[in-house]
Amino acid sequence: MENSITEGPEKAMKLAIITSQSLRDPTAASLARLQKLQPDYETVLLTYENFAQLPALYDEYAPSVDGFLVSGQVTLAAIERKEHAVRKPLLHFQADTAELYKSILQYVLAHPGADIGRIVLDFLLPLKGGCSAQTFLDEMELPMLESQVSGWVGTMQTDHLEQLESSIASRIVEMWESGKVDMVICLYGSIAPVLRAHGIPFECPLVEDMHLLDLLRRLQVTIELDRLRANMPAVVSASPRGKEAAAHLDALQEKLELFLRENLLDCMLQKKRDHCEFFTSVSVVQYLTDHAKTSRLSSWLDEELAFPTAVGYGIGVDINQAMLNAQAARKESEFVGKSFIRNEKEALIGPLGTAKAMVVEYGNVQGVGEIARRCGLSTLTIQKVAASMKQSGSQKITTQELAGRFGVTVRNANRILGRLVEGGYARVAYFQTANSKGRPVKVYELMLDAKQ
Structure with missing residues (x-):
């Protein structure tokens, strides 16, 4: 009789959920109810008191979990804006339009004759226009609202993000003391202690259990895709910039060889007619660019060489596409002076290491x-x-x-x-x-x- 080897059960993914201290108990209760469905994942619930604590909290747990689900777009941005030694997939959750409507309706039913113009939605305060429930009901559609929030979050500087809570809390307190507010619907749970201290009535809308479950499953899929993508082929292309570029090619090759040795990267480096390139994987590109945020190679070359360089990172479904994308990204780098990435979908990402970085998607304009x-x-x-x-x-x-x-x-x-x-x-x-x-x-x- 032949012996057979039976593999043990696959290790369950470990997912970290980050939320404000004020939302800890309802989030824990929701996760406990979902646990009865016997999910194929483990969760760890983490809490923060203010946005400034988020990067350190993320760094502490990133090595030991597979991905993060965080409460709110601003929470997500506060983490993503910082550099991290280890990066894991991140998604965010927050109350949707239906859950916001429900909070408004419950308050009105509990307070007959309530003026919804005196109900403040905290997340509307940074946007142009009104911040009341009346404004929300009259003018706000979810796609437009999400676009507006994404817009100001995307343009806000990191230090301003960390000051956002105190700014919003101060404005609400001022409105309360001026007699302009009856109640606050609070998506930024971290300002709840301030509202409570001033006796301001508030409610934090909760995400429905099935909504949370859908997001947890989506995070699992994102983690699996991220693992598969990490092994896709990638090429890094670099060239000297300027009128005497050809004369500097040998020096560039020498420095690239040194960079690969110092970073323990076993990559095949080739010198071409007007540039150098080395072959690697997406996981290495993610390391070199801190997941499309900066360019470690460009910064290192700037310090080591007396002439400017252009660096492009290319990702492809095969090595040929990766080479072509790397060359296209390098040509954009030659024009702008900063590094770029072109991924397998032919989206151009950059300029890296600047506040002006954008994602230029292939086919983002019809015709x-x-x-x-x-x-x-x-x-x-x-x-x-x-x-x-x-x-x-x-x-x-x-x-x-x-x-x-x-x-x-x-x-x-x-x-x-x-x-x-x-x-x-x-x-x-x-x-x-x-x-x-x-x-x-x-x-x-x-x-x-x-x-x-």
Whole structure:
């Protein structure tokens, strides 16, 4: 009789849930109810008192868990904005529109004659417009609301994110003391102690059990995909920049060999006619770029070499696509002066290490080829403009703003906007007059879907 080897049960994923101290008990109760469904994962519940504590809390548990589910977009941003030695998949959860409606309705039913214009939703305070339940019911649709919140979170600096809680809490206290508030619907649970200390009535809407379960399952899928993607082929392409680039190629190759040795990276390095490249995997690119945040290689080369370099990271479903994507990313780096990544979906990510980094998705503009032809611009430029508008949450922009976002001269930005106007995909919406003396500034409105 042949002996057979039976593998033991696969180790369950360990998922960390991070929420504010105020939401700890209801979140724990929800997880306990879900445990009765015998899920194929383990959970550890972590809490924080303020956003500033989040990066350290993440770093403490990242080596021992497979992924994180955190409460709210701002919580997610406070973690993602920091550099981390270990990065794990991150998703966020928070009350959706139905759960917000439910909180408003329950308050109105419990308080006949209540004025919903005096119910404040804390997450609306940083946005332009009203912050009351009346505003929410009259004007807010979930897709638009999520876009607005994502917009200001994306543009807010890290130190401002960490000060957000105290800023919102102070505004609510001021409104309360002025007699303008009856109750607060609170998505930022970390401000609950301040509201409680001032006797301000509030409620923290809770995520329904099935909603939380769906997110936990989505996190498991994300973890599995992340593990598979980590082994995909990647190529790093680097070249000297400037008029004497060819003369510096040997020196660049020598430094790249040293970098690979110092970082214990066993990669095959090749010198081509005008650049060097080495073959590796996505997991190494994630390490070198801190998951598309910075470029360790670029920073190291800047210190070691007396001439500037361009670095591009390419990822592909096969090695050929990875090589082509690395070359495309390097060419963008030569133009801008900062590093870029082009992934297997041909999305361009960068410039790395700057506050202006964006994701330029392939096909993010319908009919991009036709727009490029009519305007005499490259398809990549059109995609970058569209990505910039999406990131800012507005279709209006000045020449100076476009130059700042792209890292190009005002003259170059003016050429791009001028071509878009000529092609019928932009117009001068109005003139912006500065307080100081000077010519009024043109404010352009983009219409990239105008002729689809």
